[in-house]
Amino acid sequence: MDGLALLCTLHADGPATLKRLRGVGCSNLFELLERPVTDLAHALDVAPAAARRLLREARLLAERVGPDLEAEDAPAGIAPPQVGAEPLALEVAPATNPLDRNDRALLERIVREGRSAAEPNGPRPAPAASPLPPLAAPLAPLERVGLELGVDGASVQTEPGLEVGGPSQASLPGPGPHQSQAAAPDHAPPVDRRAFANEPDGIVAVTPCPAPTAAAQAVDDGRALLALDGVDAELARELAALGFGTPAALADADSLLLRRELGITYAQVKRLVFLAKRAAPASMSPATGIAASGLATSGLAASGLAASGLAASATRPAPAAGSEPAPLRTIEIPRRAEGHRPAAPPAPAPAGWTAADERPTASAAPAPRPEPEPLRPGTWRIQPRTEPLPPQVEADRDSDAAARLTPAPVVGVAPLAAPVEPVRPRFWEPRPHLGTAAPAETDPTQGVVVDPSEVHRPRRFWEARRATAQAQGALEHTSGDRKVASAAAHATPPLAVAPQPAVPPASAAAHAAPHAGANAAAGTTLGWNFEIPRPELPSPADEPPQRRTWRPLEADESSAGPFA
Amino acid sequence: MPNVRTPQVLAFVNQKGGCGKTTTSVNLAGALAARGERVLLVDLDPQAHATMALGHAAEFPTVADVLLEDADVRRAIVEAPGKIHLLPSVPRLGRLEEVAEHELGPERRLSAALDLVADRYDHVLIDCPPRADGVLCANALHACTYAVLVVETGAFALQGALQALHILDDVGSNLGRTFDVRVVATMFDRRTRIGRELLIALHARFGEALFETAIRMSVRLREAPALGLPVQVLDPACRAALDFAALAAEVAALAAHDRAEELAPGAAPRAHTTPTAPPIEVARPLITPRRS
Numbered sequence: 001m002d003g004l005a006l007l008c009t010l011h012a013d014g015p016a017t018l019k020r021l022r023g024v025g026c027s028n029l030f031e032l033l034e035r036p037v038t039d040l041a042h043a044l045d046v047a048p049a050a051a052r053r054l055l056r057e058a059r060l061l062a063e064r065v066g067p068d069l070e071a072e073d074a075p076a077g078i079a080p081p082q083v084g085a086e087p088l089a090l091e092v093a094p095a096t097n098p099l100d101r102n103d104r105a106l107l108e109r110i111v112r113e114g115r116s117a118a119e120p121n122g123p124r125p126a127p128a129a130s131p132l133p134p135l136a137a138p139l140a141p142l143e144r145v146g147l148e149l150g151v152d153g154a155s156v157q158t159e160p161g162l163e164v165g166g167p168s169q170a171s172l173p174g175p176g177p178h179q180s181q182a183a184a185p186d187h188a189p190p191v192d193r194r195a196f197a198n199e200p201d202g203i204v205a206v207t208p209c210p211a212p213t214a215a216a217q218a219v220d221d222g223r224a225l226l227a228l229d230g231v232d233a234e235l236a237r238e239l240a241a242l243g244f245g246t247p248a249a250l251a252d253a254d255s256l257l258l259r260r261e262l263g264i265t266y267a268q269v270k271r272l273v274f275l276a277k278r279a280a281p282a283s284m285s286p287a288t289g290i291a292a293s294g295l296a297t298s299g300l301a302a303s304g305l306a307a308s309g310l311a312a313s314a315t316r317p318a319p320a321a322g323s324e325p326a327p328l329r330t331i332e333i334p335r336r337a338e339g340h341r342p343a344a345p346p347a348p349a350p351a352g353w354t355a356a357d358e359r360p361t362a363s364a365a366p367a368p369r370p371e372p373e374p375l376r377p378g379t380w381r382i383q384p385r386t387e388p389l390p391p392q393v394e395a396d397r398d399s400d401a402a403a404r405l406t407p408a409p410v411v412g413v414a415p416l417a418a419p420v421e422p423v424r425p426r427f428w429e430p431r432p433h434l435g436t437a438a439p440a441e442t443d444p445t446q447g448v449v450v451d452p453s454e455v456h457r458p459r460r461f462w463e464a465r466r467a468t469a470q471a472q473g474a475l476e477h478t479s480g481d482r483k484v485a486s487a488a489a490h491a492t493p494p495l496a497v498a499p500q501p502a503v504p505p506a507s508a509a510a511h512a513a514p515h516a517g518a519n520a521a522a523g524t525t526l527g528w529n530f531e532i533p534r535p536e537l538p539s540p541a542d543e544p545p546q547r548r549t550w551r552p553l554e555a556d557e558s559s560a561g562p563f564a
Numbered sequence: 565m566p567n568v569r570t571p572q573v574l575a576f577v578n579q580k581g582g583c584g585k586t587t588t589s590v591n592l593a594g595a596l597a598a599r600g601e602r603v604l605l606v607d608l609d610p611q612a613h614a615t616m617a618l619g620h621a622a623e624f625p626t627v628a629d630v631l632l633e634d635a636d637v638r639r640a641i642v643e644a645p646g647k648i649h650l651l652p653s654v655p656r657l658g659r660l661e662e663v664a665e666h667e668l669g670p671e672r673r674l675s676a677a678l679d680l681v682a683d684r685y686d687h688v689l690i691d692c693p694p695r696a697d698g699v700l701c702a703n704a705l706h707a708c709t710y711a712v713l714v715v716e717t718g719a720f721a722l723q724g725a726l727q728a729l730h731i732l733d734d735v736g737s738n739l740g741r742t743f744d745v746r747v748v749a750t751m752f753d754r755r756t757r758i759g760r761e762l763l764i765a766l767h768a769r770f771g772e773a774l775f776e777t778a779i780r781m782s783v784r785l786r787e788a789p790a791l792g793l794p795v796q797v798l799d800p801a802c803r804a805a806l807d808f809a810a811l812a813a814e815v816a817a818l819a820a821h822d823r824a825e826e827l828a829p830g831a832a833p834r835a836h837t838t839p840t841a842p843p844i845e846v847a848r849p850l851i852t853p854r855r856s
Contacts, residue, residue: 001767001770001771001772001774001775001776001778002772002776003767005776005777006763006764006767009752009754009763009776009777009778010754010760010763010764011754014777014778014780014803014806014807014810015776015777015806015807015809015810016806018776018810019810061764064764065764065767065768
């Protein structure tokens with residue numbers, strides 16, 4: 001089965017459509033896709049909308065079945081689809097720069113400030129038209145440090161522990177005896193060597209705080225979108241590759257574009273955008289916004305770094321060659337921000353706690369438990385058992401000893417009142433409104449008094465049929481209250497037999513299998529006789545005169561239907 | 565050696581019951597006969613549903629007598645509605661599974677019997693029992709040129725098809741031969757998503773081995789066996805009849821292609837047996853297997 005046959009089977013009339021398509025010269029899906037809608041509609045004798053729908057399904061099917069089965073059918077001018085056999089999984093090429101324009105501007109500003117702060121002659125004037133270099137291009141080491149740490153260059157330059165060899169090498173400490181590993185403090189954060197594997201020796205990067213670094217990375221791979229319901233890692237990655245790495249960016253996205261690029265339905269895209277719009281204000285807060293904490297509110301991040309003292313170790317001497325590298329610390333970003341978590345239900349209080357007992361908090365010192373309030377009369381408080389239980393006696397239920405034994409007093413259990421069973425009426429007792437109560441009086445002024453003699457009974461269908469037959473002059477053979485279908489079935493003297501029309505048998509079965517029996521000519525289903533044998537008609541002499549008899553229906557009684 | 569025209573032998577197999585083997589074989593036989601082809605339908609199922617679907621009451625001799633007691637196959641073949649020649653079955657055919665272990669080469673009996681009527685037919689269709697690893701199905705696979713895997717486009721269709729393929733491989737290796745495997749999808753309902761997805765999956769899995777025609781669901785396919793007729797006789801214009809007509813066209817084209825290859829100059833002649841062959845040669849397969 002080729003793709004065209006599959007398309008015709010799935011979305012058209014199967015072999016008939018396939019024959020028509022091949023009749024007009026379409027031998028595969030690619031030739032079908034080249035056809036205009038009008039020609040296809042004319043060839044298939046369908047409406048243009050149907051032809052358009054078939055072309056759309058053909059395009060989707062061509063993308064879905066992949067080039068493996070259709071590559072040999074593809075003409076030279078048309079490239080086969082590049083999508084694999086995975087259904088509806090559009091492979092989006094990883095973008096070199098998934099950041100949107102605002103994020104790029106922020107990064108540019110951060111890097112520019114850091115560079116100007118590192119200049120010995122003071123900050124340079126910003127160029128009038130700041131050319132935005134492509135971020136995919138390799139950045140300068142300082143820029144990379146700034147990007148990696150998420151701090152501006154000023155804070156890096158003013159750190160007292162930073163030893164520079166020159167103004168232009170502010171962040172490029174060369175190897176030296178003071179850069180041994182022993183010089184590094186023991187409590188120094190671990191070193192991430194992965195991002196600087198290609199840098200000159202001596203450059204190390206410290207990952208002191210995961211928030212700013214993870215923020216940029218979260219925007220890159222779309223982890224900021226994981227807070228949205230229904231967004232998994234793959235979809236978030238695809239969205240980030242399309243440039244929608246943040247909920248704010250996703251909220252302004254074109255739904256049609258997303259639907260076309262992601263291969264999901266329009267309704268799903270609309271819901272995704274809605275969720276992004278709802279989550280966008282929350283994501284901008286410092287506590288929850290991953291992207292915003294590192295990019296839009298970089299000042300907050302920088303101040304946080306300075307306050308925590310981790311910025312002091314932004315760059316530090318590299319360990320000596322051959323020394324054991326410090327273990328890497330992984331940065332974990334929660335999939336769902338705290339602000340999006342639903343409020344957790346309060347934990348159930350343990351048994352024995354009263355309302356006066358509050359949950360102890362870590363911040364406050366454990367306060368002494370207040371004295372219990374005096375109990376109201378009639379209430380019980382659970383108290384530990386102080387008396388031993390009386391011995392349990394195994395006694396027969398019917399014996400007198402069991403009756404004499406009194407149950408042991410249960411300490412701490414409130415005496416319960418005997419349950420009051422609801423009084424339910426017996427089912428055999430008559431309902432008041434059915435048996436005893438008088439029916440409600442109706443308003444005599446309401447309603448319309450109808451004389452039954454004025455009401456015309458609607459005409460039954462057999463009456464209409466009989467009237468039509470009589471009008472045509474054909475009399476039907478009737479026996480009793482039942483109409484006889486075949487003349488050979490009963491030998492009752494008929495009034496007349498309706499002439500059979502000179503047409504072939506009604507059913508194709510009877511036409512194909514004339515040997516099926518005489519009943520096949522009578523039009524019965526499957527050639528079987530469904531005639532119900534009727535009882536013998538009593539003779540007029542035997543029947544009592546007052547008893548109703550079965551007799552042939554007369555022509556003038558045509559108005560009376562069966563069982564009338 | 566006289567040039568005996570070898571028929572195309574199709575064995576409709578699947579170890580799953582209720583997937584449409586009997587319906588497909590009966591109505592495809594009717595469609596081929598409607599095209600003017602000479603068709604023999606062999607009911608190799610002890611349930612004898614193909615026999616009943618053609619409105620035939622099994623009389624002596626049947627395929628059971630042919631396989632169990634070496635009756636003459638030419639006397640067992642009857643004419644059924646739709647110009648189909650039928651080799652009927654009876655439930656007694658199930659005894660072949662019991663006595664097969666005491667016989668020598670029980671899987672070659674059907675091919676030896678069909679050898680006697682090979683020049684009378686263009687197509688021989690064998691309706692196999694659901695058990696694909698039994699001796700009855702082995703008889704069909706030993707005699708066939710194509711094993712047509714009937715796959716219902718329902719739940720577990722792809723898994724069942726792959727499992728049947730493994731069984732066919734095992735049986736083929738045990739028989740010491742190979743055969744072409746073709747797949748036909750049945751009971752297709754394009755209104756259901758699972759049907760569409762399964763057909764796409766079958767297309768992705770089997771590719772060209774899948775017949776272009778998928779047999780769609782039709783009420784006529786349920787009415788025709790009750791009347792003892794092929795669907796082409798019951799209603800030639802119905803959807804099911806059109807489907808089987810298209811499938812018959814594919815089968816006929818396949819047979820024509822095989823004959824063209826067989827008659828091509830330089831092509832190796834396909835082995836066949838003749839009535840004058842020695843007894844040991846009679847037991848050989850009627851048709852040389854084609855390399856897939």
